[in-house]
Amino acid sequence: GAGVSQSPSNKVTEKGKDVELRCDPISGHTALYWYRQRLGQGLEFLIYFQGNSAPDKSGLPSDRFSAERTGESVSTLTIQRTQQEDSAVYLCASSDSGGAYEQFFGPGTRLTVL
Template structure:
C-alpha cells in the first residue's frame, strides 16, 4: 500500500521567505510527527499530532515554525521568515493506534535556505 509521502522533495528558498512543507500520512494512521535532521546528525523532534488531541508543540524551535493537520490526515509544516540555520531535511512520520511506536517515515523534504 501507499506509504507516507512528502512534498516537495527538495526546496530552495531565499532567506526571509516563507515555506510550506506537506506530509500525507498513511491512511488511517492517527499519529503524525514532524522531525528535523541536519546533515550527519540525529532526529530533532518538532511536533506531534495524536487524533483530535491538542498537538504537542514542545519541539518547535521558534515561533516562526507552525504546523497544522487538517481532517486528521494531511499535515503542513510552515516556516516563516526562513533563516540559513533552518536548512535541513524535514521528516514526517505516522503511526497507527495499534502500533503506536512503529513509525513509518516519509522520504523527507530537503530544505536549503540561501
C-alpha cells in the same frame, strides 16, 4: 498500500521567505510526527499530532515554525521568515496511535535556505 509521502522533495528558498512543507500520512494512522534532521546529525522531534490536535509542540524551535493537520490526514509544516539555520531535511512519520507502534517515515523534504 501507499506509504507516507512528502512534498516537495527539495525546496530552495531565499532567507526571509516563508515555506510550506506537506505530509500525507498512511491512511488510517491517527498519529503524525514531524522531525528535523540536520546534516550529519540525528533526528530532532518537532511536533506530534493526534488526530487534528497537537498535544506536543515542545520541539518547535521558534515561533517562526507552525504546523497544522486537517482531518486525520494531510499535515503542513510552515516556516516563516526562513533563516539559514533552518536548512535541513524535514521528515514526517505516522503511526497507529498509542502503544508501541513503530513509526513509518516519509522520504523527507530537503530545505535549503540561501
